[in-house]
Amino acid sequence: MTTGTTDITHITDVTDVTDVTDVTDKQLAHALGLRVCDLPALRGLAARVAVGADAPPLRPRDLLHRRLRAAVCDDMIDPRELQAARPRPAEPALPAGLPSVPLPEPEPLPSTSLADAIEQRHSSTVFAPGPLPLTTLAGLLESAAGIHDHRPGYNVRDFPVRRAPSAGGLSPVDVYVVANDVGGLDQGLYYYRPAGPELTVVDSGNMRGKVAEAGIAADWLFHAPAVLVLTLDMARVEWKYGIRSYRFAHVDLGVLTQNLYLVATALGLGCTAVAAFDDDTANELLRLDGRDTFVSLMFACGPPAGR
Incomplete structure (x- = not known):
């Protein structure tokens, strides 16, 4: 863009932020629909972006991808500090005193081969009438997202190792369960606590x-x-990986989702992942x-229809 006589109300591209020299931060923030305190973050996103004169115009995802490259991430923990670091809590800080439901012995996985599970896996949005057995739900949670070992790590003697691998083993993904029709479990919203293993009651009642x-x-x-609701807790990874942790966390989410698909298939369940949801409504439901x-x-x- 040009400056001097530029109409500030026409600044709509975030890449303009680093080019404006003749307007105040207050004017710029107003033109972009932001607050003045938001501008440093926006400038940081656009920083270190060198674009050739003949290159196509930058898009928001271009800026994000460039900022998450290892070469420009300057806020990852120093390896020397890592030697004395301790990880953030592995579970969310739920209100004290919430009741919990111990999970029963999980339904064991049948002797389905990995090749068969991959071949049979498909998304299903139609379910048979009747409850999902709690033992089957326990099998899904434990086999896909549970803890299978404890090992020394991050200056902790018994650091938990999950069945779903994650960047640095930090497991930023939490699993909540909306129980609509689960045998032996009241309707409501639960947090899956793999260390129990148990389900902590977050809310009760019909959540359909x-x-x-x-x-x-x-x-x-x-x-x-x-309905399992998968959430990300960025604090668990940001202390180590900085802004690049946003990239890692979603890779971890995909790995866990594949685990859920394959385990659900082996257990004979119908299932499907859902990314189309209203963020504010979903976050309010879980109080995030x-x-x-x-x-x-x-x-x-x-249980799938026709089973």
Whole structure:
């Protein structure tokens, strides 16, 4: 853009932020619909971006991808500091005194081969009437997202090792369960605590309508016996990986989702991952701040129709 006589109200591209020299931060923030305190973050996103004169115009995702490259991430922990570092808590800070439901002995995985599970896996949005057995839900959670070992790590003698690998083993993904029709489990919202293993009651009552409301063009969520809600807790990884942790966390989410798909298939469940949801509605349902902790995916499951 040009400066001097430029109409400030026409600044709409975030890449203009580093080019404006003749306007105040207040004017610039107003033109972009931001607050003055938001400008440093925006400038940081656009920093170190060298674009050739003949290159196509930058898009928001171009800026994000460039900023998350290892070569420009300057806020990762120094390896010397890592030697004395301790990880952040592996579970969210839920209110004290919430009741918990111990998970029963999980339904064991059948002798389905990995090749068969991969071949048979498919997304299903139609579920059979009747409850999802709690033992089957326990099998899904434990086999896909549970803890299978404890080893020394991060200056902790018994650091938990999950069945779903993650960057640095920090496991930023939490699993909540909306129980619509689970045998032996009251309707409500639960947090899966793998260290128990148990389900902590976060909210009680019929949540079908709230989950369906959160989904976008996914009314069938109303009929799913259980909906797992996968959330990200960025504090667990940012202390080590800085801004690049945003990239790592979503890779971890994809790995866990594949685990859920394959385990659900082996257990004979119908299931599907859901990324089309209203973020604010979903975060409010789980009482998350939507900033440092937020819903990133839903995963509906239950006995398939025709089983």
